[in-house]
Amino acid sequence: MSILLFIEQLLNGLQFGVMLFLMSAGLTLVFGVMGLINLAHGSLYMIGAFAAAAVATATGSFVLALMASLAAAALAGALIELTIIRRLYDRDHLDQVLATFALILIFSEGTRWMFGSFPLFLDVPEMLSGPVTLPGGIQYPAYRLSIIVIGLVVAAGMFALINRTRVGIRIRAGEADREMIAALGVDIAKLYTFVFALGAALAGFAGALVGAIQSVQVGMGEPVLILAFVVIVIGGIGSVKGALVGALLVGLTDTMGRFLLPQIFALFLEPSAAVSVGSALSSMLIYILMAGVLVVRPRGLYGVS
Amino acid sequence: MGRETYINIASLALLAGVPIWAWIVDEPFTITLATRAAIFALAGVGLNLALGLGGLISLGHAAFFGIGGYAMGILASHAQSYTPLMEVPFAIEGTKSMLVIWMVAIVTSALAALAIGLLSLRTSGVYFIMITLAFGQMIYYFAISWPAYGGEDGLSIYVRNDFPGLNTLVPIQFFGLCFGLLCLVLWLMSAVQKSSFGLALSAARQNETRVLSVGVEPYRLRLVAFTISGAITGLAGALFADLNRFVSPTMLSWQMSGEIIVFIIIGGVGRLFGPVIGAMVFILLEHVLGGLSEFWHVYLGALLLGIVLFAKGGVIGALAGREKAHD
Numbered sequence: 244m245s246i247l248l249f250i251e252q253l254l255n256g257l258q259f260g261v262m263l264f265l266m267s268a269g270l271t272l273v274f275g276v277m278g279l280i281n282l283a284h285g286s287l288y289m290i291g292a293f294a295a296a297a298v299a300t301a302t303g304s305f306v307l308a309l310m311a312s313l314a315a316a317a318l319a320g321a322l323i324e325l326t327i328i329r330r331l332y333d334r335d336h337l338d339q340v341l342a343t344f345a346l347i348l349i350f351s352e353g354t355r356w357m358f359g360s361f362p363l364f365l366d367v368p369e370m371l372s373g374p375v376t377l378p379g380g381i382q383y384p385a386y387r388l389s390i391i392v393i394g395l396v397v398a399a400g401m402f403a404l405i406n407r408t409r410v411g412i413r414i415r416a417g418e419a420d421r422e423m424i425a426a427l428g429v430d431i432a433k434l435y436t437f438v439f440a441l442g443a444a445l446a447g448f449a450g451a452l453v454g455a456i457q458s459v460q461v462g463m464g465e466p467v468l469i470l471a472f473v474v475i476v477i478g479g480i481g482s483v484k485g486a487l488v489g490a491l492l493v494g495l496t497d498t499m500g501r502f503l504l505p506q507i508f509a510l511f512l513e514p515s516a517a518v519s520v521g522s523a524l525s526s527m528l529i530y531i532l533m534a535g536v537l538v539v540r541p542r543g544l545y546g547v548s
Numbered sequence: 549m550g551r552e553t554y555i556n557i558a559s560l561a562l563l564a565g566v567p568i569w570a571w572i573v574d575e576p577f578t579i580t581l582a583t584r585a586a587i588f589a590l591a592g593v594g595l596n597l598a599l600g601l602g603g604l605i606s607l608g609h610a611a612f613f614g615i616g617g618y619a620m621g622i623l624a625s626h627a628q629s630y631t632p633l634m635e636v637p638f639a640i641e642g643t644k645s646m647l648v649i650w651m652v653a654i655v656t657s658a659l660a661a662l663a664i665g666l667l668s669l670r671t672s673g674v675y676f677i678m679i680t681l682a683f684g685q686m687i688y689y690f691a692i693s694w695p696a697y698g699g700e701d702g703l704s705i706y707v708r709n710d711f712p713g714l715n716t717l718v719p720i721q722f723f724g725l726c727f728g729l730l731c732l733v734l735w736l737m738s739a740v741q742k743s744s745f746g747l748a749l750s751a752a753r754q755n756e757t758r759v760l761s762v763g764v765e766p767y768r769l770r771l772v773a774f775t776i777s778g779a780i781t782g783l784a785g786a787l788f789a790d791l792n793r794f795v796s797p798t799m800l801s802w803q804m805s806g807e808i809i810v811f812i813i814i815g816g817v818g819r820l821f822g823p824v825i826g827a828m829v830f831i832l833l834e835h836v837l838g839g840l841s842e843f844w845h846v847y848l849g850a851l852l853l854g855i856v857l858f859a860k861g862g863v864i865g866a867l868a869g870r871e872k873a874h875d
Contacts, residue, residue: 344852519694541670
């Protein structure tokens with residue numbers, strides 16, 4: 244194992260973590276502010292990816308494709324918030340799980356209806372398709388590096404939005420006491436639609452960014468959704484800071500586990516057994532991490548009890 | 549007898565009557581559909597103990613369904629290849645006997661439910677939903693990446709397992725077996741609901757503080773309920789694998805967990821026979837809508853949305869009205 248490969252895997256883990264943060268930020272905000280568990284968040288990720296693939300095929304521009312993913316996911320988010328989701332805020336969690344599960348069925352099959360079952364492909368933009376040389380002579384794909392940068396910029400933007408702006412004050416106040424801020428004259432319904440659409444846009448954006456690395460297909464959102472759940476359980480539901488820390492932890496643990504565990508087992512097992520034990524165990528590693536965090540802190544790292 | 553009792557009897561009569569009619573007119577496919585419905589109903593009855601009575605919204609019950617399925621798959625695959633399951637420290641042979649397979653399915657899924665329950669019941673509400681979902685995924689990914697038993701491709705079993713005195717490959721006889729087990733479990737569950745354990749569990753769902761104040765520990769009650777619930781769903785998984793003579797990670801997928809909840813919701817949450825009616829309606833919809841359109845999940849989604857938003861009691865709620873002394 245070379246040190247260069249190790250650093251490259253570390254960067255891959257970081258990129259994965261940053262992408263998971265884009266997904267988890269919306270999920271944790273929606274839960275924190277509105278008390279809603281949204282299984283359909285993965286569908287919004289998928290919608291972003293499909294919108295980007297469709298626009299990229301039509302126009303050939305990656306920037307337009309990214310903008311389309313933001314717009315389409317935000318629009319879909321606002322639409323379902325106005326028609327369905329807002330009826331669920333006062334319901335119990337079982338109703339929320341079921342209604343958003345129903346939305347997944349509708350979105351997934353609807354997308355299959357429109358685009359067919361075959362995966363679409365979204366090309367990495369020409370400018371970012373090659374590798375860049377990092378200090379120390381590490382060759383790393385420029386596109387993955389830009390995902391890390393974009394993700395960190397979005398994370399900084401989210402913190403600024405929540406901690407420094409008037410909307411952010413309202414969001415934090417909404418988490419603390421929704422009746423009180425409604426009494427103070429804030430249009431709570433509009434605020435909810437905004438928060439939901441914002442979370443949806445971030446998910447759609449993540450979908451488009453990842454769509455260029457993997458294929459764009461129906462059902463791509465659900466595995467990521469479940470990872471995002473693990474992230475916010477680890478970070479503490481409702482905390483954006485927790486989502487960032489949790490996302491990086493999960494991204495790094497998963498990537499480094501898949502990279503290191505087979506090699507560690509190879510030290511004392513025969514090669515084929517080491518690969519199968521290592522890969523089986525590394526696919527479970529983040530859940531073991533989650534279980535570990537729960538034993539110590541049942542409300543997550545940054546959760547409020 | 550209340551109206552709900554009539555509905556319950558009618559639902560069982562329908563579930564038994566349709567395959568008998570199909571057997572007379574020689575429609576084996578319909579018998580297979582009814583068998584699927586009976587097995588799904590059994591899985592739903594299992595989950596309903598945790599979800600309906602205990603208020604524990606588990607989005608990871610496919611784990612137990614799949615563990616039951618793999619218990620059957622692993623034992624039967626060793627039996628059909630005449631290889632022992634393990635040799636050290638003591639030899640375990642595979643088996644084709646359903647009774648042994650059921651016991652193993654029940655015990656392994658109960659142990660898995662106990663382990664998952666021990667950790668996830670430390671939390672409640674939305675954390676519990678997400679954690680059960682995450683543990684379910686953990687087992688799913690383990691099954692995919694563990695190559696010994698087929699990995700992603702699953703395991704095929706060539707001949708259905710044996711039950712003393714029956715030819716299980718005859719559809720109506722296998723249906724009878726599944727239906728008999730469903731009735732047995734329903735009878736056990738009605739006893740559990742009326743027992744002091746069932747009452748305390750239900751009380752813990754309605755008001756945890758009061759239950760604590762009379763000296764009952766909700767955590768233990770819920771752990772026991774979750775374990776029994778997992779065991780029943782595991783038994784259903786073993787039957788489902790035997791029906792298809794095939795087991796794959798799909799049985800462990802989270803969509804499966806969602807579908808088991810859907811059976812309960814269509815029928816009516818917390819009703820003993822809710823999953824029976826729900827599974828029958830689900831199979832009917834799958835068959836009718838699936839024939840109309842390849843994209844029948846869109847209609848299923850719309851229907852589910854309608855039930856959640858406007859008709860919370862499900863089919864039994866609509867027919868029998870509000871449950872007496874409920875909440």
